[in-house]
Amino acid sequence: MLPLPDDPRMTVAEAWQAGREHLAALGIDEAGITAEVLLRHAMGVSRTGLYLAWDRLLAEDAWTRYQAHLAERARGRPVAYIVGRREFMGLEFAVDERVLIPRPETEVLVETVLRLTAQTPAPVVVDVGTGSGAIAISLAVLRPDAVLVATDISPEALEVARANAARHDVASRVQFLEGDLLEPVIAAAVRADVVACNPPYVAPEEADALPAEIRDFEPRVAVVAPGGPESLHRRLVGTALRALKPGGWLVVEVAAGQAARVVELLRQTPGYRTVQTQSDTLGWERVVSARRDGQEGSEGTGELLSPLV
Numbered sequence: 251m252l253p254l255p256d257d258p259r260m261t262v263a264e265a266w267q268a269g270r271e272h273l274a275a276l277g278i279d280e281a282g283i284t285a286e287v288l289l290r291h292a293m294g295v296s297r298t299g300l301y302l303a304w305d306r307l308l309a310e311d312a313w314t315r316y317q318a319h320l321a322e323r324a325r326g327r328p329v330a331y332i333v334g335r336r337e338f339m340g341l342e343f344a345v346d347e348r349v350l351i352p353r354p355e356t357e358v359l360v361e362t363v364l365r366l367t368a369q370t371p372a373p374v375v376v377d378v379g380t381g382s383g384a385i386a387i388s389l390a391v392l393r394p395d396a397v398l399v400a401t402d403i404s405p406e407a408l409e410v411a412r413a414n415a416a417r418h419d420v421a422s423r424v425q426f427l428e429g430d431l432l433e434p435v436i437a438a439a440v441r442a443d444v445v446a447c448n449p450p451y452v453a454p455e456e457a458d459a460l461p462a463e464i465r466d467f468e469p470r471v472a473v474v475a476p477g478g479p480e481s482l483h484r485r486l487v488g489t490a491l492r493a494l495k496p497g498g499w500l501v502v503e504v505a506a507g508q509a510a511r512v513v514e515l516l517r518q519t520p521g522y523r524t525v526q527t528q529s530d531t532l533g534w535e536r537v538v539s540a541r542r543d544g545q546e547g548s549e550g551t552g553e554l555l556s557p558l559v
């Protein structure tokens with residue numbers, strides 16, 4: 251491992267190079283881009299700001315912060331937690347260890363919801379297990395007429411999601427409810443056009459084999475399904491029928507390799523039709539959707555909605 255010098259008298263370019271070599275020597279992936287992101291965070295500058303300062307001496311306090319960030323990364327802490335944010339659907343979300351870091355694959359779920367609701371005016375969308383709020387908040391931003399309800403079993407996650415809703419100026423359009431899966435939604439008599447969910451999908455017995463970056467830093471409640479993913483999917487599929495309007499859609503993100511089983515579950519569950527899947531950029535079936543039986547518009551919208559619309 252390369253020692254990082256205490257002497258900060260180096261240019262920004264030299265500091266980047268030292269950080270890159272340090273991370274690479276530790277076997278950390280994407281050492282160049284990681285060093286750049288951490289250096290920018292330490293300096294408090296944009297990418298352009300970094301390049302404009304490229305040949306200047308790095309300030310001592312920035313060097314101290316940069317060393318601390320590199321040390322955190324070296325012990326495995328994900329970059330998104332170090333810098334406190336992650337981009338999702340072109341929007342910036344604050345993240346910390348209370349929430350899962352939103353993944354690019356989850357954008358497939360958001361795109362699916364946007365497509366399925368394209369012809370529905372003012373759709374009511376429930377995001378179960380909202381975490382940072384990435385799904386609900388990006389939908390609120392991208393569909394300004396939509397009404398969002400976001401749930402999570404973790405009160406800490408809901409704090410982060412509420413702050414993100416405020417950050418994107420949609421707090422008045424997203425109702426946050428704490429509780430198990432759809433329980434708080436059913437209790438509030440919400441009737442949804444879409445129930446979307448990116449549930450934890452790792453079985454407890456697989457948790458130890460997760461990459462350390464996930465296992466040691468992301469919240470276990472966000473990653474591991476206590477009774478296994480099958481049982482969680484079964485509960486979600488069963489209870490969603492009570493939260494969906496007739497003709498409404500259940501849209502679930504699944505782990506690579508899980509789609510066939512969830513498709514089968516939906517096909518075997520009376521009350522659903524039109525089961526379909528969407529794939530991510532790597533070709534994995536990532537999102538499974540199914541429609542609740544019944545005629546669209548044959549039921550009211552539920553009681554919770556009046557204060558929101």
Ligand SMILES: C[S@@+](CC[C@H](N)C(=O)[O-])C[C@H]1O[C@@H](n2cnc3c(N)ncnc32)[C@H](O)[C@@H]1O
Binds near residue numbers: 349351353378403451
């Ligand atoms: C895989 S993370 C998804 C977070 C976020 N929706 C995203 O896509 O980035 C799963 C989320 O579900 C929440 N969760 C886990 N079990 C739950 C349950 N039984 N009921 C409600 N939320 C749950 C976790 O706290 C976590 O925020």
